Amino acid sequence: MDDKMLRQQEKREARRKRRIRNQIAAYAVMVILILAAAAGIVYGVKFIKSFTHTEENDNQEDQKDEEGEEQEDENPNQDFIDQMLSSEEDIVKPEPTPEVPELTPEQLLEEDVNARIGVMTLEEKVAGLFLVTPEAITGVDNAVRAGESTRQALAKYPVGGLVYFGNNIQSEEQLREMLENTKQYAKYPLFLAVDEEGGNVARIASAGIGTKVDGAGAIGATGDTAIAYQAGVTIGATLAGIGFNVDFAPVADLANVEGSVMAGRSYGSDSAAVSGFVTSMMTGLEEQKVLACLKHFPGIGSSTQDTHDGRASTDRSLEQFEAEEFMVFRGGIEAGADMIMVSHMEAPGLTGNQEPCVFSRHLVTEILREELGFQGIIITDALNMKAVSDFYGADEAAVMAVLAGCDMLLMPENFEKAYNGVLQAVYDGHISEERINDALRRIYKVKYGDKLK
Numbered sequence: 001m002d003d004k005m006l007r008q009q010e011k012r013e014a015r016r017k018r019r020i021r022n023q024i025a026a027y028a029v030m031v032i033l034i035l036a037a038a039a040g041i042v043y044g045v046k047f048i049k050s051f052t053h054t055e056e057n058d059n060q061e062d063q064k065d066e067e068g069e070e071q072e073d074e075n076p077n078q079d080f081i082d083q084m085l086s087s088e089e090d091i092v093k094p095e096p097t098p099e100v101p102e103l104t105p106e107q108l109l110e111e112d113v114n115a116r117i118g119v120m121t122l123e124e125k126v127a128g129l130f131l132v133t134p135e136a137i138t139g140v141d142n143a144v145r146a147g148e149s150t151r152q153a154l155a156k157y158p159v160g161g162l163v164y165f166g167n168n169i170q171s172e173e174q175l176r177e178m179l180e181n182t183k184q185y186a187k188y189p190l191f192l193a194v195d196e197e198g199g200n201v202a203r204i205a206s207a208g209i210g211t212k213v214d215g216a217g218a219i220g221a222t223g224d225t226a227i228a229y230q231a232g233v234t235i236g237a238t239l240a241g242i243g244f245n246v247d248f249a250p251v252a253d254l255a256n257v258e259g260s261v262m263a264g265r266s267y268g269s270d271s272a273a274v275s276g277f278v279t280s281m282m283t284g285l286e287e288q289k290v291l292a293c294l295k296h297f298p299g300i301g302s303s304t305q306d307t308h309d310g311r312a313s314t315d316r317s318l319e320q321f322e323a324e325e326f327m328v329f330r331g332g333i334e335a336g337a338d339m340i341m342v343s344h345m346e347a348p349g350l351t352g353n354q355e356p357c358v359f360s361r362h363l364v365t366e367i368l369r370e371e372l373g374f375q376g377i378i379i380t381d382a383l384n385m386k387a388v389s390d391f392y393g394a395d396e397a398a399v400m401a402v403l404a405g406c407d408m409l410l411m412p413e414n415f416e417k418a419y420n421g422v423l424q425a426v427y428d429g430h431i432s433e434e435r436i437n438d439a440l441r442r443i444y445k446v447k448y449g450d451k452l453k
Contacts, residue, residue, distance in 0.1 A: 113444040117437055124158050124188075125436045126423045128443065131161035131191055131379065131408050134168065134182070136415040142167050144174065146181035154185045157419065160408060160443055161191025161246065169207040172242065179243030189447040191291070193246035196235050197265060201249075210238030216251050216277070220267030225280040228267070232284020232292075240288045245452040248341065250281040252294040252328045253301035261312070262301035269301075271324045275331035282332060289452055294332045296343035296381055297368060298357060299325030303345055307387035313346040313354075321350060330372055338376040338446050340368065342406060344387035356387055358401055365405035377442050379408040389413040395421020402431055407439035 103111070117125070134143035137153040162182065169175050179192055194203050199215015206212075213219075213231040220228075232250070239247055254274055255266035267277040282292040298321055305312035316325075329340065342364060344356040350367070351360040358364070358380045368374050380401050383389070388397050398409050398418035402425075412418035425431040446452070 109445060109449055110441075112448060113441055116444060116448070117440050120440075122426060122433060122436075123423065125433070125440055126419060126426065127157045128160040128188065128440055129402070129407065129409055129422070129436065130157075130159045130412070130415065130419060131163060131193060131410050132159055132415050133411060134162050134164070136411070137162075144168060144170055144178065146178045146185065150182055151185040154182075154187065157415075158187045159190075160188075161193055163193040163195075163248075163411065164203065164244075165195075166203050166207060169203065169209070172209045175209070176242050183243070189452075191246045191447070192244050193248060193293075194239065194244050195248045196239060197249040197251060198231055198235065199264065201265065204238060204242070204244075209242070210234070215264055216267045217255075217264040220274065220277055223273070225276045228277040229280040229284040232281040232286075233288060234284075236285040236288025236290040239290050244290065246291045246293065246339070247285055248293045248295060249285070250278050250292065250294065251296075252278045252332060253296060253299045254325055254328065255301045256324065257302050257304065259304040260301045261303055261306050266301050271327040275328045278328055278332055279335040282335060282337060286336075286451070291338055291446065291452060293339040293341050293379065294329060294337050295341035296345070297329055297340050298343070298345075298347060298350060298363065299328070300343045300345045301325075307344040307356075307381065307385050310386045310390060311346065312344070312387060313348075315349065316347065317349040321347075326372065329368075329374075333372055333374050333376075337374070338451065339379060340374060340376065341379050341381055341410075342368070343381050344385055358383075358388070358406065359397075359404050361404045363404075369405055375442070377407045377446060378405060380406050380410050382411040383409060383418070384411050384413040393421075394418040395424075398422050399425045399431065402435065402439070407442050 120128075134146070134150065134153075135141065137157050137159060138149045139153075140149060143150075164175075168178070182192070183190060196202055196204050197216065198205075198213040199218065201215070202212060204210055211234050213234055214227075216228075219231060228250070235247060235249070239245075251262065251265050251267070252274070253262040253266045254269050254271060255262045255264075256269040260266070267274040278294065282294070285292040300307070300312065300314070302314040302316050302325075303312045332340075342358045344358050346354050347357055347363070348354060351357060351363050353360075364378060368378065383394070383397050383401070392400070394412045394414040394417040398412055398421050401409055402422060409418065409422075422431065426433055426436060
């Protein structure tokens with residue numbers, strides 16, 4: 001092959017190689033373009049989707065904003081609440097609040113009474129145990145009105161109550177005004193008391209005020225307990241209308257011996273029958289917002305002697321008392337009695353000694369309070385009666401009665417001496433202040449318990 005042909009062949013080979021390279025480059029460019037186009041398509045789709053999603057979110061946000069603006073007016077703290085609720089990690093479930101049971105009226109009354117006693121001085125507490133005549137604290141010979149001396153006396157001695165007799169009564173108007181003024185002067189609510197049994201023991205009716213009713217003996221003889229109820233209503237309406245809120249009645253004694261000191265004042269000798277009369281009169285009184293006081297525990301009708309004049313006693317046994325006299329008082333307690341008076345009679349069959357019943361812890365606390373279940377006010381009979389005053393000093397008698405379990409001290413022979421005696425006994429630790437508080441709780445539960453006029 002000559003040189004000319006060789007050069008031609010080499011040129012053709014070079015042109016072929018260039019074509020191949022150009023084709024490869026073209027293919028490469030094409031692939032790159034295809035890949036770029038695919039990438040652009042993918043990016044475009046994503047962009048479109050993103051744009052659409054953004055518009056949807058914007059629309060939703062706008063809607064939420066509009067709703068939020070409306071809710072902001074109702075609850076300005078909603079953003080804070082939403083933020084707190086957005087993270088479960090930030091939420092701490094509060095402990096459930098234990099349900100506090102609603103207090104009963106009795107529990108509310110107890111709280112009120114304890115609060116009142118809690119702010120009283122010891123001197124005020126001790127004075128609150130006494131129920132005395134207006135003369136005993138004022139020093140006047142015969143109290144027929146309540147003026148400056150009464151105001152000063154009640155400020156010095158805020159006693160628990162006052163008791164009135166015939167000498168204090170001049171007219172219905174005078175009596176009403178005296179009681180009303182006395183109430184106004186008192187720092188603490190007062191028991192304003194009187195003996196109004198009916199029959200011969202009727203301070204108010206004997207002064208010509210109100211309607212006089214028959215005594216217990218005459219009513220008991222009828223056999224009709226409705227008459228006793230009506231007597232209670234009549235007496236209660238009269239007393240409440242004047243301003244009294246306590247009646248030392250009905251008599252719960254049995255006249256069960258010949259010559260009984262309670263003949264005429266008792267409804268009879270049969271315990272079941274007498275119980276019905278006693279509870280009927282008590283109901284009539286208390287419907288008029290006058291507190292009834294059953295008397296004279298444990299029952300002095302088995303004695304022929306009068307404690308007003310000196311010592312009186314009975315030889316009845318515990319078994320006899322439980323079968324008869326206690327039945328009457330138990331009936332009164334079950335009917336809701338709030339006050340019982342303890343007598344000065346001696347009953348060795350009950351107390352084990354010759355001391356007056358009012359000083360016997362066994363009788364007052366263990367029998368009346370615990371065995372018979374009486375939770376109301378236990379008040380002494382008048383401590384100025386000779387069965388007590390002839391044998392005990394006023395201070396000694398008052399201290400002994402409180403230690404026995406009596407809550408109120410009626411008419412000591414010398415009020416100031418009795419008051420100072422109890423006060424000193426507390427100072428000395430002979431009587432605990434809690435014993436005084438315990439007595440006051442019973443007194444105040446009645447005074448603040450919506451039971452009085």
